[in-house]
Amino acid sequence: MxxxxxxxxxxxxxxxxxxxxxxxxxxxxxAGVTTTEAVRLLNREKGVLIDVSEPEEFAQGHAVGARNVPLKLLSTGEPVKQLPTNKALPLVLMCKTGARAGRAAGMLRQQGYTQVVAVAGGLAAWREASLPVEKSAA
Missing domain, CATH: 1.20.5 (Single alpha-helices involved in coiled-coils or other helix-helix interfaces)
Structure with missing residues (x-):
């Protein structure tokens, strides 16, 4: 002592x-999951990739297979048809940098989704990991 x-x-x-x-x-x-963990959730756990960017940003480039559900659409609290009805499925959220995806994760948890994660670093980290990106038709 x-x-x-x-x-x-x-x-x-x-x-x-x-x-x-x-x-x-x-x-x-x-802060979110790594791109490696995100891919594991998508491939092995049948996760759904949601991009919460604005439609214009989404059209400029997004992860292959991502569904576009803008953050402002989630903030209304209304049901969104692009989201799965099974709230137990893993949702992997992404945006340009990961900031909006983090906010969206909180909103979706409040709406009852149980497995919601944001990709740390967003689309920039996705590209840096050499994962596939596509552009939408104009």
Missing amino acids: KFLIDNWYLVLTAVISGGLLLWTSLRGKS
């Missing part, structure tokens, strides 16, 4: 360091 009292600054440093490590790891999890 005397050691702890005499070296309180070491204890404080250890507690702060541990707290920052824990905060960083928890924050990283909420």
Whole structure:
């Protein structure tokens, strides 16, 4: 006990360091899944790829097989026909950078979807991983 009292600054440093490590790891999890994990969910768990970009952005380029459901459409809370009726299916969300997809994931969880994840880094990370991208016909 005397050691702890005499070296309180070491204890404080250890507690702060541990707290920052824990905060960083928890924050990283909420940022989304990697492209590898996204592909695994799509292929092995029959996940559905949803792109929450605006239609113009979607037309410029999106992951092959993605359904376009703009974020503003999700924010209404109304049922969206492009979403699966089975709310237990994994939904893999994507946008240009991953920011809107993260917000959309929260909205969909509130609507009852149980397995919703956003792709960390969005379409940019998807392209960087050399995964297939296509453009919509104008």
